[in-house]
Amino acid sequence: MSSHPQTPFLSVVAPCFNEESGLREFYRRMTGACVSAVQDDYEMVLVNDGSKDATWSIMCDLAYHDPKVVAINLSRNYGHQLALTAGLQHCWGSRILIIDSDLQDPPELLCEMLGVMNEENADVVYGQRRQRAGETLSKKLTATMFYHMLQYLIEIDIPRDVGDFRLMNRRALDILNAMPEHSRFIRGMVSWIGLKQVPFLYDRNARFAGVTGYPVSKMIRFALDAITSFSITPLRLASGLGIFFGIGGLLMMSYTLGSWLFGSTVTGWTSLTTIVLIIGSVQLIVLGVLGEYLGRLYMEVKRRPLYVIESVIGGGATSGSSGQQGDDPRPVKSVALGVHTGPSL
Numbered sequence: 001m002s003s004h005p006q007t008p009f010l011s012v013v014a015p016c017f018n019e020e021s022g023l024r025e026f027y028r029r030m031t032g033a034c035v036s037a038v039q040d041d042y043e044m045v046l047v048n049d050g051s052k053d054a055t056w057s058i059m060c061d062l063a064y065h066d067p068k069v070v071a072i073n074l075s076r077n078y079g080h081q082l083a084l085t086a087g088l089q090h091c092w093g094s095r096i097l098i099i100d101s102d103l104q105d106p107p108e109l110l111c112e113m114l115g116v117m118n119e120e121n122a123d124v125v126y127g128q129r130r131q132r133a134g135e136t137l138s139k140k141l142t143a144t145m146f147y148h149m150l151q152y153l154i155e156i157d158i159p160r161d162v163g164d165f166r167l168m169n170r171r172a173l174d175i176l177n178a179m180p181e182h183s184r185f186i187r188g189m190v191s192w193i194g195l196k197q198v199p200f201l202y203d204r205n206a207r208f209a210g211v212t213g214y215p216v217s218k219m220i221r222f223a224l225d226a227i228t229s230f231s232i233t234p235l236r237l238a239s240g241l242g243i244f245f246g247i248g249g250l251l252m253m254s255y256t257l258g259s260w261l262f263g264s265t266v267t268g269w270t271s272l273t274t275i276v277l278i279i280g281s282v283q284l285i286v287l288g289v290l291g292e293y294l295g296r297l298y299m300e301v302k303r304r305p306l307y308v309i310e311s312v313i314g315g316g317a318t319s320g321s322s323g324q325q326g327d328d329p330r331p332v333k334s335v336a337l338g339v340h341t342g343p344s345l
Contacts, residue, residue: 007092007093007094008041008042008043008092008093009038009041009042009093009094009095010034010037010038010041010042010043010093010094010095010096010097011042011043011044011045011091011092011093011095011096011097012030012034012042012043012044012045012096012097012099013045013047013084013087013088013091013096013097013098013099014026014030014044014045014046014047014087014098014099014100014101015047015049015080015083015084015086015087015100015101016046016047016048016049016051016055016059016083016101017048017049017050017051017055017077017080017083018051018052018053018055019051019055019101019102020051020053020054020055020058022101022102022103023046023055023058023059023062023101024058024062025103026101026102026103026107027044027062027066027069029103029106029107029108030044030099030107031044031066031068032107032108033107033108033109033110033111034068034110036110036111037110037111037114038114040068042068042093043068043069043070043091043092043093044066044068044069044070045070045072045087045090045091046059046062046063046069046070046071046072046087046101047072047074047083047084047086047087048071048072048073048074048083049074049077049078049079049080049082049083050074050075050076050077050078051077056071056073059071059073059313060313063313063314064313064314066314067314069314070090070091070312070313070314071312071313071314072086072087072090072309072311072312073309073310073311073312073313074086074307074308074309074310075307075308075309075310076308078306078307081184081185081186082184082306082307083307084098084164084186085184085186085306085307086306086307086309088173088176088177089177090309090312091173093170094169094170095114095117095167095168095169095170096167096168096169096170096173097110097113097166097167098164098165098166098167098168098186099165100163100164100165103205104204104205105127105163105165105202105204105205106202106205109127109200109202110167112200113125113127113167113200114167116198116200117167117169117198120196120198121196122169122196122197122198123168123169123171123172123193123195123196123197124166124167124168124169124172124190124193124195124196124197124198125166125167125168125197125198125199125200126159126162126165126166126187126190126197126198126199126200127162127163127165127166127199127200127202128159128160128161128162128199128200128201128202129161129162129163129201129202129203129204130161130201130202130203131203131204156188156191156192157191158187158188158191159191159199162187162199163187164186164187166187166190167200168190171195172190172193172195175193176189176190176193182304182306184306
């Protein structure tokens with residue numbers, strides 16, 4: 001346990017997007033789990049990722065009535081991974097629980113996860129799903145395909161059926177926070193760190209309330225971020241396709257020239273047109289793959305902050321702006337990965 005009141009033993013980090021219908025229930029259950037596990041030696045960092053409903057108002061109310069709650073309001077919607085990054089960079093515990101606020105991952109598992117971390121002397125205890133309640137068959141199938149594809153394309157070992165629900169120690173988190181990339185796939189970044197990571201099997205629940213914040217379009221972008229962040233295999237596949245069709249083109253050219261030299265009539269213009277269309281399509285696919293990597297490189301070299309914090313409520317933060325620290329011994333942290341531009345109350 002930590003002795004300094006401003007440095008809790010446990011930090012709970014939960015990104016929130018349009019969670020007004022379930023946020024108070026999450027707070028109630030998460031508070032109960034924290035008290036059971038570490039008594040009052042914890043903080044709860046809630047990050048509002050540009051919600052359009054009353055999520056931020058509820059966060060402010062929770063922070064006003066409970067000094068354990070730190071409410072961070074991002075200036076707009078940055079997406080789940082960047083909202084989670086903001087929370088991880090502004091938490092202070094020596095143990096950090098990453099959990100979504102939709103209650104699909106049960107907060108009551110905290111005690112058991114802390115026990116596993118202590119028994120195994122682990123740096124990371126990651127939740128691995130046995131069952132996925134409340135999810136459609138198509139969601140389960142696409143998730144299975146996604147993890148199979150990851151294992152084929154990337155060189156690091158990312159376990160199947162594992163999300164961001166995990167318990168980390170400060171050593172692992174400090175390494176994670178030192179990674180500055182913009183397109184973030186946090187579960188992959190944690191796997192890349194190495195150290196001792198052990199699984200924790202559990203059954204995932206259905207959402208307590210509301211609807212998922214991950215429509216198909218966001219899931220596709222998330223998958224592209226995962227692949228391009230940890231693998232150059234698509235570029236190699238594009239090169240392989242180029243070689244394959246290049247050889248096919250040479251063979252076709254040899255056949256055409258041979259037919260012309262020996263006086264034969266070259267026939268099959270319909271099939272030739274089909275081949276041209278196929279090769280053109282492959283070229284566009286290759287250009288698309290190159291464009292994905294080039295676009296991510298373009299975003300990285302601009303070196304913009306990953307997020308902008310509009311305001312922070314609770315946690316002993318003091319007034320400040322433009323990322324400057326106040327006089328409180330627990331100021332709002334502002335590093336190259338994020339910018340704080342609003343009041344801290």
